[in-house]
Amino acid sequence: MQEREKIRGKIAIIGIGEHPTGVFKEKSAAELFYHAAKEAIRDAGISKDEIDAVIIEPCFADRWFNTDLIWSRAVQELGLGGKCKVNVQVHSGGSTSSQALRMALGLILSGQAEIVLVAHAEKLGSLPSEEVVRIFSTAGIYEEWEAPYGLNYNAIGALITNRYMYETGTTIEEIASVIVSLRKWAALNPNALLRREVSIEEVLKSKMVAYPLTSRMCNIVCDGASAYILASAKRAEEAKMPVYLLGMGGVVTHFSLMKADLARFGWRKAGEEAFTQAGVRPSDVDIVELYDAYPVSCLIQLEELGFCEKGKAGKFVYEGHTWPGGDLPMTTDGGALARGHLGAGCGAALIVETARQLMGKAGQRQVKNAKIALTTNVGGQWMDAQVMIFAREVP
Amino acid sequence: MDGRTGYDLCEGGTMSSHKERFIPRFSRWGKPFWEGAKRHELMIQECSDCGYKNYPPTLYCPRCLSSNLKWVKASGKGRVHSYTVVYEYPPPGFKTPYIIALIDLEEGVRMLSNIVDCSPEDVKIGMPVEVAFIDVTEDFTLPVFRPLKEER
Numbered sequence: 001m002q003e004r005e006k007i008r009g010k011i012a013i014i015g016i017g018e019h020p021t022g023v024f025k026e027k028s029a030a031e032l033f034y035h036a037a038k039e040a041i042r043d044a045g046i047s048k049d050e051i052d053a054v055i056i057e058p059c060f061a062d063r064w065f066n067t068d069l070i071w072s073r074a075v076q077e078l079g080l081g082g083k084c085k086v087n088v089q090v091h092s093g094g095s096t097s098s099q100a101l102r103m104a105l106g107l108i109l110s111g112q113a114e115i116v117l118v119a120h121a122e123k124l125g126s127l128p129s130e131e132v133v134r135i136f137s138t139a140g141i142y143e144e145w146e147a148p149y150g151l152n153y154n155a156i157g158a159l160i161t162n163r164y165m166y167e168t169g170t171t172i173e174e175i176a177s178v179i180v181s182l183r184k185w186a187a188l189n190p191n192a193l194l195r196r197e198v199s200i201e202e203v204l205k206s207k208m209v210a211y212p213l214t215s216r217m218c219n220i221v222c223d224g225a226s227a228y229i230l231a232s233a234k235r236a237e238e239a240k241m242p243v244y245l246l247g248m249g250g251v252v253t254h255f256s257l258m259k260a261d262l263a264r265f266g267w268r269k270a271g272e273e274a275f276t277q278a279g280v281r282p283s284d285v286d287i288v289e290l291y292d293a294y295p296v297s298c299l300i301q302l303e304e305l306g307f308c309e310k311g312k313a314g315k316f317v318y319e320g321h322t323w324p325g326g327d328l329p330m331t332t333d334g335g336a337l338a339r340g341h342l343g344a345g346c347g348a349a350l351i352v353e354t355a356r357q358l359m360g361k362a363g364q365r366q367v368k369n370a371k372i373a374l375t376t377n378v379g380g381q382w383m384d385a386q387v388m389i390f391a392r393e394v395p
Numbered sequence: 396m397d398g399r400t401g402y403d404l405c406e407g408g409t410m411s412s413h414k415e416r417f418i419p420r421f422s423r424w425g426k427p428f429w430e431g432a433k434r435h436e437l438m439i440q441e442c443s444d445c446g447y448k449n450y451p452p453t454l455y456c457p458r459c460l461s462s463n464l465k466w467v468k469a470s471g472k473g474r475v476h477s478y479t480v481v482y483e484y485p486p487p488g489f490k491t492p493y494i495i496a497l498i499d500l501e502e503g504v505r506m507l508s509n510i511v512d513c514s515p516e517d518v519k520i521g522m523p524v525e526v527a528f529i530d531v532t533e534d535f536t537l538p539v540f541r542p543l544k545e546e547r
Contacts, residue, residue, distance in 0.1 A: 130487070137486035144419040145451040148537055149509050150481060150489040158479035159497060166477070166520045211480040211515065257497060258451065258505045262477060 004247070004279045009394035011108050012242035013355040014231045015044025020191040021224035021340035021349070023125040029065040030073075032225035033121035037078055040117065040227035045240060049082025051229075052113035055100045056089045057120035060135060060343040061127050061223075074119065086113065093140055093379030094293065096120075097347030098386035102248065104230045116230045120345035124221035132221055140380035142256055154218050156257060156381050157294030158210035163262040164296050165212070167311075172212055174314025176203040178295030179216055179337060181322045186334025188324060188365035193222055193340035219293055222340030226348040228355060241359040246280065246372070246391050249273025252384040265378075266385035267304030274387040275306075280372060280395065282306040287357055287367050288328060289350045289375040292335035298322075301376055302330075305387065329367045332357060347377035351388070358392045416531045417488060425452045427466045432536040435528045437469040439504055450504035471526030472543065473500040480515040494518055498540055512541040 017039025019032045041048050054075055059066045065073075072087045074080065086107065090100040100118045107113040124132060137152035161175060177200055186192035203216040210218075236242035250273070251266035253259075275281060282305065290298045302313035307328060316322070322330035333339045333353040336346045354375045356362045371393070377386040421429055431438030440449035442456040443463035449456065456464055478496035485491050494510040496518070510518055511527060523543040530536045 133484055134487065142451065144422055144425055146507050147486070148417050148419055149495055149507055149539075150417070150486050150493055151495060151507060152481075152484065152486055154484060155479050155481055155495050159477045159495065162479060162520065163477035163497075207483060209481075209483040211482070213479075215483070256451070256507070258507055262497075 003276045007105065007248055007277050008246050008279060009244050010233050011105055011230050012233060012236035012239065012244045013228050013351070013390070014236055014239035014242050015040045015042070015046070015229035016352045016355045016359075017041070017043060017227040018191055018349070018352050019121070019225040021222045021342060022193050024223045025126050027223070029059050029062040029121045029123045030068075030077075032123070032223060033069070033074065033119060034078060036121065036225035036227040037074065037117060037119045040119070040229050044229040044231075046115060046229065047082075048078060048080055050115050051080050051082070051084055051117050053086035053104070053107050053116045054080060054084060054088075055103060055116060055118045056087070057096045057100060057118070057348060058089060058091045058344045059121055059123060060139075061123035080117070091344060092384070093344060094291065094346055095377040095379035095384050095386045096344040097351055098248075098250065098377035098388060100348075101230070101245070101351065101388065102250070105245070105248070108230065108232045114232045114235050117227065118230065118348065119225070119227035120342070120348045121225035122342040122345050123223050124343050125223040125340070140255075140383070146256065154210040154213060157218065157296065158213045159257055160262050160382065161212055161294065161296040164300060167263040168314075169311055170299065170314035172204065173200050174318045175212070175295050175299070176200045176217065177314070177318040178292070178298050179203045181317055182292065182331055182334050182338040184323050185332045185365055186338035188363070189333050189339060190363070192334040192338055193220065194334065194338045213294065217295055217337075219336040219341040222342060224340060224342045224345065224349070226342075226345060226352045228348070228352055243355045243358045243390050243392060244394050246389045246394065247274040247277030248388050249275075249277070250384060250386045254383055255381065257381050260382065263300065264304055265300060265382050267301050267387070270385040270387045271305040274374070274389050278389040280389060285372050285374045285389070286329075286370040287332060287354070287373040288330050289354045289373060290331050290335075291347060291350060291376045291378050292331055292337050293341065293346065295337065297378065297382070298330060305374065324365060332362065332365050332367065350375055350377070354390050358390060416529070416535075416537060417486065418531065418535050422452070424454045424464075428452055429535070431466070431468070432528060432538050435536070437471045437526045437538050438466045439469045439500070439502060440464045441467045448502050448504050450500075450506055469526075470501045473498040473506070473524055473540070475510070475518065475520050475522045475524060476505055477520060478510065478518050480518070496524075496540065498524060509539045510541065511539050517542070
C-alpha cells in the first residue's frame with residue numbers, strides 16, 4: 001500500500017463547537033465543556049446516540065472535573081450512552097489534540113468506531129496567578145535537573161528564541177511581527193481574548209518578562225472550550241461540509257531542551273511524513289494553522305515545513321504575508337498569543353479553526369476559497385512535532 | 396489549595412528557607428551528581444559499554460540501555476548555547492532578575508543552569524563559562540556557572 005493510501009480521505013471532521021476564550025469566573029469547566037460538545041453535535045447534524053467513542057482532553061485547572069470526565073461524567077450528563085463503547089482521556093500536553101485525532105483515526109480505521117467526539121475545556125484563566133505560575137514552572141519540567149534553576153515556560157520560549165535569532169540572524173522586530181500578525185487575526189475573531197491590534201513598537205516596549213521576550217510576546221492562559229466530531233469517510237458522505245484528513249506526520253524527540261535542536265526541532269521529518277501521505281506540497285496549502293504559544297514557534301515551523309527558506313520566516317511575517325489578506329494566512333484564530341492559551345486545548349482550538357475555515361464558516365476572517373490547510377500541535381518543551389493536513393475535498 | 400482546583404501531579408521538592416532555592420527530591424541514580432556537587436566537583440555519567448557521555452543522569456544509558464554507567468569528573472568548562480534573563484513571573488521563591496542558560500560542556504553534553512557573577516547585559520551566546528558551586532544548605536549544593544576568568 002502506498003504511503004498516501006493509508007490515511008488520505010479516510011476520516012473527516014463533520015462538526016465543530018467552541019466556547020469563547022477569556023475569563024468566565026461564573027462558569028464552571030463543566031459548563032464550558034458541555035457548551036462546546038453540544039454545539040459540535042448539533043453542527044455535525046448527528047444524533048448523540050450515534051457516538052461510538054468520547055475522547056477527553058485534560059483540564060489543568062480543575063482536577064475534580066478532570067477526573068469526573070475520565071470516569072464518564074460527560075457520557076452520563078450529555079446522554080451519550082446510546083452506543084458509546086469508549087470514554088478515555090488522552091494527554092500529551094500541548095500536542096494532546098493531534099494525538100486525540102490520531103487515536104480517533106485508529107478507532108475509525110480499525111472499525112471500532114464510526115463517529116468520535118473529541119472535547120476539551122480549560123479554566124486556567126480563573127485560577128489565582130500564583131497557581132498558574134506554579135503549574136507552568138513544574139509541568140513538563142525536570143524537578144531534579146531544571147526546577148532548581150528557576151525554569152518556566154516563558155524562559156523555555158526565551159531560550160529557544162535567543163538561540164534561533166543567533167543561528168538565523170532573525171531580528172527581534174521580526175519576532176515581534178508574529179504578534180502583530182496574530183493580533184490582526186484575533187481582531188476578526190469574536191471568540192478571541194486579545195482583539196486589539198498592536199504595533200511592533202508596542203510589542204517591544206511592553207514589560208520585559210524573559211529576555212528577549214516581552215509580555216506581549218508571551219501567551220496568557222484562559223478559560224475556554226472546543227470540541228469536534230470525527231467520522232469515517234463513509235459516514236461523512238451524509239455530512240453537510242466534511243473536512244477530510246489527508247495526512248498526518250509526527251515525531252517525539254525529547255523531554256528537555258538540553259536534548260533538542262533549538263532552531264529546528266523535529267518539524268522537517270514530521271512535515272515530510274504528512275506531505276507524503278497527503279500527496280500535496282507546501283505550495284498547495286492555502287492556510288497554515290500553526291501552534292504558537294511563543295512567536296518563534298511559528299517561524300521555525302514556516303521554515304522547517306517548507307514554506308520559507310531557513311532564516312527567512314521572520315522577514316516573511318514582517319512583510320505581511322501571513323496577515324489577513326496575505327498569501328499564506330497563518331493561525332487565523334489568533335492562536336495562544338491572541339486568542340488565548342487553553343492548556344492542552346490550544347491544539348483543539350486550532351483544529352476547530354481549521355475545520356471552520358475549510359467549511360467556509362469563519363465569518364469576517366474567512367480565507368476566500370480555502371481548500372487545503374496545514375495544522376500543527378506541539379507539547380511541553382517542544383518535545384514533539386505534530387503535523388496534520390486537511391482538505392475540503394480529497395484531491 | 397482547596398482540592399477543587401489545582402494541577403497537583405507535580406508536587407515535589409521544597410524551598411530552602413534561607414537562600415531562596417528550590418531543593419528537589421534526588422533520584423537514586425542522580426545521587427552521585429549531588430554528592431559530587433557537595434565536594435565541589437561536577438560529575439557526569441559515562442557508559443562503560445558504549446562510551447556515551449550522559450547528562451542529565453539516567454538509570455540506563457539512553458544510547459544502548461546498558462546499566463554500566465560510571466561517573467567521571469567534568470572539566471567544568473563550557474560555552475553558553477543559549478540564555479535568558481528572567482524578570483517577571485518567576486517560580487515561587489526566585490528573586491529576579493536571574494540568568495538561565497544552556498551550557499555546552501567540553502565533554503559534549505548540554506546542561507541547564509544559572510549564570511552568576513555576571514550582569515544580564517554581559518551574558519552572550521558562545522561566551523566561555525566555568526562551574527561554580529552554591530552551598531544552599533548543609534545537604535544541598537547547586538552547581539552553577541560564571542564567566543570564565545582569565546587563564547591562570
